[in-house]
Structures are given as structure tokens and as C-alpha cells.
Amino acid sequence: MVDLRPGTSTTPYSKEQEERAAAILQRKERMEKRELIKQTKMLALLEEQEAKKNQMEEELKKEQEEKMAAIQEEVEKEEEEDEEVEEEEPLERRRGEAITSKEIEIAKIAQEWAAHLELGEDREAEMAIPEEERSSKETN
Template sequence: MVDTRTGTSTSPYTAEQDAKAAAILKERREEAKKKTLIEEQAAKLKKIEDKMARGKEKLKKEKEEKLKAVEEEEELPLERRRTGGRGESNGTKEDQMEKKITKWVAGLSLGEEEEARMYVPREKQEAAMREWDAEEDPFKRQAIEDEKRMEWKFELTREKKRRMEAAS
């Protein structure tokens, strides 16, 4: 600071000391910015990893549900053989109707991605997951994952269009 009456400096520090202090403050601000950026990137990475874990868990559940459905379908012909091919009067028909309704409701509750994923062969899904896991950079991994999902949605849309044209 400069005294306005005398024109002399009232600061207890020299200009050199003031410059050093300013440089130190600037350096600390830059370090704080870097730290903040690193923390933000870590948070994004954690979010992506959590999303991937949920996706893997979802795929695992879907696989288990499909296995259960296959096992139930395999049991159905066995029940028909036991009853002589006639089936039980009301129980079996009601059960079959309930299964159809359950599948229909489940189909309605599925989103576009899940529906698209249902039409993609398991081998393709597993190959895509291996490709995702092989990528080290989380942003590239996310980009690859999004690209594959978009491809699957496009294939589903194309298949629906083809069916519509075939039906008309």
C-alpha cells in the first residue's frame, strides 16, 4: 500500500515478497482446480463403473430368467405326457394363460434397450461385453457401449419394419 500523504509504501513486505506470495497463491489455486477436476473425473468414473455393474447384474438376472423359462417350457411337455397328452382340465389352461399374460406384461414393461437386447444373440452380447471390458479408458468404453446399443436398436427397428411390410 502507498501512503497518499507521503507517497511511501506502508506495506511491511517488499515488492519481491509480494510477488512471491502472489505466485504461491496462484499455484495453490491451480492445484485446487486440478484436484477438483480429478475428483470430478473420479466421480464420473465411479458412476460409469456402477452403471456397468448394474448392467452386468441385469444381464445375469435376464439370463437366469431365460433359463427358468426354458426349464418351464421343457417341463410342460413332460406334464402332457403324464396326463396322456390331454392336459388337465382347467389348471393347465389357466396356468398357460397366466404365463402368456405374464410374458405380455413383462414385454410391455421392457424398455427399448431391453427389447433390442432380447433380439441380439447371446454370443454378440458377450462379444460386445468383452470388447467393453478390454477398453481401459472409461469414456471410450462408454462410447463403444452406447454405439453397440444403438446398433442393436437399429437392428430391432429394421426387423419390426420388415415384419410390418411382410404382414401388409
């Protein structure tokens, strides 16, 4: 009840109207509360999705780094093997000026064989001459 002037008073709402207004306000508060809960749940879901996305990106990045490290190790290992092979080759061979020691050794062996063959042919020829002389004497 509100006093307007001395001696007059009025009530802005009837009891029924106040109850209806209170019910409307309660419904509005419940709807706002539900909306707030809904928004909170949506925000939590979005944050969870963002966290999962970040975790997956980190895992992918880590996996890529591991693969790159493995590739780098493989490349370094191949380079080391290539360096070892280069160190084994004589300096002249790398410049293309001389042949390797294996090739020299093979050439020496071939020359020895050729010399032995020539000696063998010479001996055969020497032995063939007396044999021819004997056969010619025997036929006479």
C-alpha cells in the same frame, strides 16, 4: 499502501513479497484445480464402473429369467405329455382294478390259439385211430 495515522503510511509487503505470494496462490489454485479435476475423473470412473456393474447384473438377471422360463416351459410340456398319457389309460387301470384293453385283446388271442391247438390235437387223435386200424389190418 495503508495509512495508519495521519501522516504515516506503511506497505505490508514489498513488491517482491507480493509477487511471491501471488505465485504461491497461483500454484495453490492450480493444485486445487488439478485435485478437483482428478477427483472429477475418479468420480466419473466410479460412476462408469457402477453403470457397467448394473448392466452386467441386469444381463445376468435377464439370462437367469430366460433359463427359468425355458425350464418352466419344459416342465409344462412334460406335464402335458404325462396328462395325455394318463387320459389315454382307462380309469380302472389308474386305480389298479382292471387290465388295459390291449392286455384283454392279447388274452383273447392267446385263448383262440389255445382252442385251435386243442382242436388240432383232437383231430390228430381222431385221424390217428383210423390209421391205427388200417395198419393193424394190413399187418394181419
